[in-house]
Amino acid sequence: MDRTAPMSSPLLDGAADVEAAAASLADRLLARLAPFARIAYNYRWSWDPEARDLFQVIDPQRWELCNGNPIRLLTETSSAALQRAEDDPELIGRAEAALSRLTAELSRSPMASRATPRNPVAFLCAEFGIHRSLPIYAGGLGVLAGDILKEASDRALPMVGVGLLYREGYFLQRVDQSGYQHEYWRPVDPQRLPAALVTGEDGDPITVRVPLRGREVVVQVWRVEVGRTPLYLLDAERPENGRVDRWITGRLYVADRAIRLAQYALLGIGSLRALRAMGIDPCIVHLNEGHGALAPLELARTEMLSGHDRSTAFALARERTVFTTHTPVAAGNEGYEVSEIESVLGDFPAQVGLEAGGFLQLGRTQPDNPHEPFVMTPLGIKMSRFANGVSRRHGEVARQMWRPLFPERPADTVPISHVTNGVHLPTWMAGPMRRLLDRHLGDGWVERAADPTTWAAVERIPDAELWEVRNRQRTTLVELARDRTVANRLDRNDPREYVEAALRGLDDDALTIGFARRLATYKRLYLLYREPQRIVEVLDGATRPVQFLVAGKAHPSDEEGKHSPQGLFELRRNQAAAERVSFLDNYDLAIALQLVAGCDLWVNLPRPPLEASGTSGIKAALNGGLNLSILDGWWAEGCDLTNGWGLPGEVTFDDSVQDQRDGAVFFDVLQNEVVPLFYDRGPDGVPHGWIAMVKRSLMTIGPQFCATRMLMDYVDDAYDLR
Helix, strand or coil: CECCCCCCCCCCCCHHHHHHHHHHHHHHCCHHHHHHHHHHCCHHHHHCCCCCCCCHHHCHHHHHHCCCCHHHHHHHCCHHHHHHHHCCHHHHHHHHHHHHHHHHHHCCCCCCCCCCCCCCEEEECCCCCCCCCCCCCCCHHHHHHHHHHHHHHHCCCCEEEEEECCCCCCCEEEECCCCCEEEECCCCCHHHCCEEECECCCCCECEEEEEECCEEEEEEEEEEEECCEEEEEEECCCCCCCHHHHHHHCCCCCCCHHHHHHHHHHHHHHHHHHHHHCCCCCCEEEEECHHHCCHHHHHHHHHHHCCCCHHHHHHHHHHCEEEECCCCCHHHCCEECHHHHHHHHCCHHHHCCCCHHHHHHCCCCCCCCCCCCEEHHHHHHHCCCEEEECCHHHHHHHHHHCHHHCCCCCHHHCCCEECCCCECHHHHCCHHHHHHHHHHHCCCCHHHCCCHHHHHHHHHCCHHHHHHHHHHHHHHHHHHHHHHHHHHHHHCCCCHHHHHHHHHHCCCCCEEEEEECCCCHHHCHHHHCCCHHHHHHHHCCCCCCEEEEEECCCCCCCHHHHHCCHHHHHHHHCHHHHHHEEEECCCCHHHHHHHHHHCCEEEECCCCCCCCCCCHHHHHHHCCCEEEEECCCCHHHHCCCCCEEEECCCCCCCHHHHHHHHHHHHHHHHHHHHHHHHCCCCCCCCCHHHHHHHHHHHHHHHHHCEHHHHHHHHHHHHCCCC
16 A cells, blocks of 8 residues: 555554564474574674574585575475474573573664664665675665664664665676676565565555656655664565556666666655655755765755745755765766756656756756756765765765865865775674683673773783684685685686696685775776786795685676686786686675684775775774785774884876875785785794784774774764754
8 A cells, every 4th residue: 555654643654564574484384493583584683693504504515505594494404403403402502592692682772862763774775785685785885874774773873774675686797717897686485575564454565656757756665673773774666656666666777768867866865755654754865975865855855845935944954964975976976968858757856846847956966057967976965964975085085076065165175074984893703702702801892892991901912812713714715716716717617627626726824905886997907917927926835825715796888897807817817827827706795794804814905096995804804814905995094003004195197197106005915014914933833923913903904994983973973963
């Protein structure tokens, strides 16, 4: 039933629907396995250190085949495996304890603030990286969004996430023998996800209508539990919609521009209508990038329906809106022609009291230039009371980039601040490192992670203990990389000698270097192989072995990015490269967790100043890895040269000169500083100088770049909740 509920209506937020789905699953399981069903319907297990492997141990092989989806595992696992689980008193006890922790977590009082369950912070994003089993993420934007929802849960901040349920998710990657990327998609069945369709008092799905392309597109809402934080996903797969309209929620970042614009409209307009239909009226609407920038206009439309004039309605909408820009790259600030806007949005501008010309001006840096495309980022900045970049340097770049919106202001007074990204520590810290710090930092240290004094005890951890943890995490990674590399090479029909090279070459004890990220051209993967003799010199070290693990996906429309791994593949003619360089296909959250946990050195080589933040290096640091990266994004404020290595971040307008310089400096530092320090071992076999730098990295990066600090910056500075 289509509803636009007044705020005095009952709260029909889907919580009861999730409970009913969990109860239904429990009824189909053996009696003592009922706790597993209830745990499965809340992703809190995925960052509970005592529950992360709870489902996997039931049937490890099936767990991988199910892509880590607990609902599928419990419904697809053999009856024999389920019976073994029920007969395992230790496993049943762990499940019961995990359910008790989840229940206690959900029953905590919310953070003292003006945000409430009925009036929460609404966090809008086109993608969310919660877990690999929910494939509605592409890269760093979504992973950051997932970390914010998890941290909001940990801090008991009333927040809801709103995104789209992509019925085919994001693409899966296959790389051919030449190193060129191919894509394929698999359907996502929400009935087999930890999700429940939100229904009304009559038991029918709650639906809302969004005007798009001259039609009313009907969307329903799914609820996913992320700890205490609900994630609502809009879904156009409804019988009222035609095939093309159902495709709006088909794929993340679909190639068709009109469909993509319709996705953004669905996110911006539909999210507020869906929340209102459920009885939720957000106190703050946080736009995580420009995709949902139509949301404040929908807020204004609602205010006008309540009797406010347009000027007052717009002011009230701005007062409730926070906007975060994530990229200074042109592709992240896509522009649309007038005809495209008119075709997709139809009469929506009129619904907010604007003529077509006035509406288009909101998306332009030069409002009176009729030839300038409409861009969501200017709309987001103009319609928000607080705008921010995602690192200190990115804030500076964004102020300069969007200064035309404020022509009367000097660049340093443009009202765009920064909140530097952080990462969700319980998600990204591997088990061995977490247990080590649990022993040495005291009870409740994770809750105090943003306090630098919490980390002071790292200095007193015996070097041998920290080194042993690093060795364990590296060994786990290398075993995974060895297996996946052999499987990838067999799948590509590579020569047998090349397949077996990975078995011989990848070494549990070798200095392991990671480069894993979106394969956009500005990330400059090619600096690793631009001068092949440099990387071969590093790889040829018999007594000081070095190995590179590389992973990443390019956008399906980015041909240059899709070709970028080919230079690495050409290195395989060299025996050392064949043995010690591995490209891991189909980069996802599961591979990312292993890479950041096990790599000794994390490398990031973006062309400055195009790295807004980046967070993978933070995750590596939390696991005892060190960074060797360009001083851009978060690393420009995180590096103090005692906690890692910083490469020049100055802007050079001749790209080839910059590439030549940065590539040379990277390999100079790697060969002359990094490798010698790693292999400088004491009589006890421990690289004490290396471990001293690891400790500095943990102590400086841990408090400054955890999601706790980031979220509280938003709460106090952007949301102004307290």
